[in-house]
Each structure stands twice: as structure tokens, then as C-alpha cells.
Amino acid sequence: MSFKDATVVVTGGGRGIGLAIANHLAARGAAVIICDIDDEIGQKAAAGLASEHSIKAIYVHCDVTSKKDVIALCDKAKAETGRLDYMVNNAGICPPTPWQQVTPEEWDRVLAVNLKGVFLFCQVAGPMMIEQGGGSILNMASISGRTARAVPPHYSSSKAAVIGLTKNFATYLAPKVRVNAIAPGPVKSDMTDAMPRELLEAISAKSLLGGISLPEDIAEAAGFLLSPVTARHITGMALDVNAGQFMD
Secondary structure (H helix, E strand, O other): OOOOOHHHHOOOOOOHHHHHHHHHHHHHOOEEEEEEEOOOHHHHHHHHHHHHHOOEEEEEEEEOOOOOHHHHHHHHHHHHHHOEEEEOOOOOOOOOHHHHHHHHHHHHHHHHHHHHHHHHHHHHHHHHHHHHHOEEEEEEEOOOOOOOOOHHHHHHHHHHHHHHHHHHHHHHOOOOOEEEEEOOOOEHHHHOOOOHHHHHHHHHHHOOOOOOHHHHHHHHHHHHHHHHOOOOOOOOOEEEHHHHHHOO
């Protein structure tokens, strides 16, 4: 798969799954716009991608819950490269609050970042892609939005809604723009590294393929769904990448 001469925006691209996706696309020639709210890791990620892959990579501070910021980011991407071909809505939060203690304010914050942010970028980037002739949007859902999991209710609710929103925008933006989602299972991250060994072993035991996924596993799936070659006729899909922990 080649993404040469294309531009991709990756929200939450400074680390983890977002950075793995950005790296995967940069290695295949894409110019990358990293969006994050942590300026230090965002700038470091963009500089690393530019140096390693000899492509254009810039960092833009963006609050995904602000339509003003979202518009500014998409305009910046087009101004810097002349195009906006791919949008990866990866930014998300998951406070580990027990369900009994979730406040209305925390509920609103999680839904704003995980769901409203996806909506805003689809709403803003979608028409820009249609105007230039086409594009592809990828939204990050979760196994927690597909089946019952022992996770905070605001997180699982937001991710279930992302899957519904993906189908909405696949309908709204067709035929020029494809919109899909990935629903990862547990992925190696700072969060899983901090888990008690017994809990991580229990999670891994549910995997039919052994262990938990790596960010690169999600990046490979992202490249497949974004590409107009490998996924030319796929839209409105939520692809499960969870080593068999959930099968639809």
C-alpha cells in the first residue's frame, strides 16, 4: 500500500495507537499532521516521523471538542500540503472511575472527547474531502463498545456511539468518502503496562491468539481500511481487532 502524496490527520497522534498509525502511513509516503493537546509529545512525534521517513510531518495543538480548533486544524492541513485525504479520529480518554462514582461532569467530558470529537472532524473534514474528489475517514471504537466489559460506563457508551456515528457518516458522505471504524481489544500501552500482573494475565487468557494486541496490529488494520486499493468497496464497517476475544 502506498500513501505517497497524500495527507493524513491523526488525532491523539503523539503516542500509542495514534502514533503507530501515523508511523505506518508515514513509512508509506504520507504527509502527517499530528493532533494532540500534549505539545511536548506531539512535537517530538512529528519531528521523529519527519526525520525517520523523510516526509512532511507537523504538529498542531487541537482540542477535539472545540469546533473552532477542528476547523483550524483541517484548514492548516490543507494549507500546508494542499490536500486532506485521510482522517484518523483516534483521540480518546478513559478515566478509571468506578461506575458509582462517575460524576455528570466526568460523563460529559468523556463523551465530548470520545464522541463529539469524532463527530466534529467528520462534519468538517468530510465536506473538504468531497470537494477535492474523495477521501477516507477512520474512527477508533473499542471492543468495549461491542460487548459487555468491566470498563467505565461513559467509555463503553462513547465507543458504542462511535460505531453508530461511523455508519451515519458512511451514509452521509458516500460515494466519495468512505467512513469506517476499528474496534480494538486490549492493546499494549502505558495503561496495560501499569495493570496488576494477575489482571493482565486474565485478560490475555481470553485471547485465542495469545497475549494482547500491539499498537502496530491496529496500525496495519488502519492502513488496510484507509487505502482506496485494499478497501475500495468497504464503508460503514467496524473491524474487530481483538485476537478473537469478541466475534460478531
